Amino acid sequence: MNVKVLVSGASVAGPALAYWLNRHGHEVTVVERAPVLRDSGYAVDFRGAAFDVLEGMGILDEVRGCETGMRGTDLVDEEGRKVGELPVEAFAGDLEVPKRELTRILHRITEADVRYVFGDSIDRIEQDDTGVHVGFERGEPATFDLVVGADGVYSTVRRLAFGPHDRFVRHLGMSGVGFTTANHLGLDHTGLLHSAPGRAVYLFSAADADRMTVSLSFATDSAALDLLERDRQQEIVRERLAGVGWVVPRLLEEMDGASDFLFASACQVEMDRWSDGRIVLVGDAGHCAAPTSGMGTSQALIGAHALARHLAASAGDHAAAFRAYEDELRPYVEENQKHGREAVAMFGG
Known part of the structure; x- marks a missing residue:
């Protein structure tokens, strides 16, 4: 049965889901707020069943090559x-690759069969028995059979369909x-970690020998800092x-000129349900386990595969598919979220 699906988010969960949905014969559109494919993010790692998903997509060897x-x-x-x-293994899991390489691969294997719309975002969602009626910031309104939020911790789909962020985003303190800077410490595929109560400094260099990735973490009491202007951050x-x-004093000076500056809080997304009618969430949008879990990418891939598989087996009953998807994935997510909370202490939380 051909289903018309809108996926919000073109990072990992979105394109991975689009791949599997297209493979099952569905018509997929992916909308992404960024004007082009994102080249941000540092390294992502894979564990467990995520390797089976990569193998099923035919890209495991290519990913290993990165x-x-x-x-x-x-x-x-x-x-x-x-x-x-x-x-x-403490940071890199069983396999670690630059995030930009993974997103590039996922986009490449889907772009011929999936419609990508960059530079736009959903701003209205209404659903009834006939479908989901979606408004966009730039594009013309359209109706889809299903809408999937794969758009991260601060998911637009979740906000519009389920409620404000503060109902679901749990700050881990x-x-x-x-950001990246010149590799003035001469790190060679190695990292340095200084951790003390209330703060942590983690530095490493891997993919580019001339660049060093900097992570400066500290205790906070609110994830609202994520939404401030860069100067205040x-x-x-x-x-x-x-x-x-x-x-650290030198790193703080270099932070000012960093073109890839990213401020983020360690958060988890906790929800009683990941779907509402014809709308469903996947990846960090529905069940972020926090970066400290080391499972975000694996969870996104495994969740995307499970959701598409249950939709394919449901004979058009999306409600049954969404229930089966959640029943299968929730124990895995809860275990990863537990590890994410425990690991905060390593980084000074």
Whole structure:
């Protein structure tokens, strides 16, 4: 049965779902707020059943070819002296690749069969027995059989269909900033982690030998900081890391000119249900486990595959498909969210 599906979000969960839906014969449109395919994000890793999904998509070998090759992380004190070490698995999982490479691959294998609309976003959703009637910020209104929110922690689809973000986004007490800068520490597929109560500094270099990725984390009491202007976010970073030694003063200076500056809080998305009528959520939009879980990408891939599989088996009964999808995935998500909360302590939370 051909179903007309709108997917919001072109990062990982959205294109992965579009691949499987198209493979089952459905007509898929993906709308993405960014004007072009996103080239942001640092590294993503894969564990467990995510490998089966990549294999089923025929891209496992290609993804493996993009491996960062990280060799582990040294624990250092506030002067940069080594005091311990962590194995590569602590951060990189069983396989780690730059996120931009994964999104590029997912887009490439779907662009011929899936309609992508960049530079637009959903601004209205109404549903009835005939379908979901969707308004867009730029494009003309359209009606779809199903709408899927695969648009991240601050999902537009979730906000419009389920309610405001503060009903579902749970702050885990930590925020931070990420960016890249010159690799002035000479890191070679290795990382450095300084962690103390209320803060953490994590530095690594992998895919590009000349660049170093910087993560500066600190304890906070609200995820609302994510929505502030960059200037104010940078002020907060400086305030929270004032007095920290080692290379931190230099990093704070380099933060100002970073073109890939990203401020984000460690959050989880907790919902009693991931669907409402003809609308369903997948990936971080419905059940973010927090970056500290190390399972976000795997969860997105596995969830997309499960949702498409249940839709294909439901003979047009989307409500039954959504229930089966949630019944299958929720125990896995809850376990990952537990690990995400526990791991916050490693980063100073």
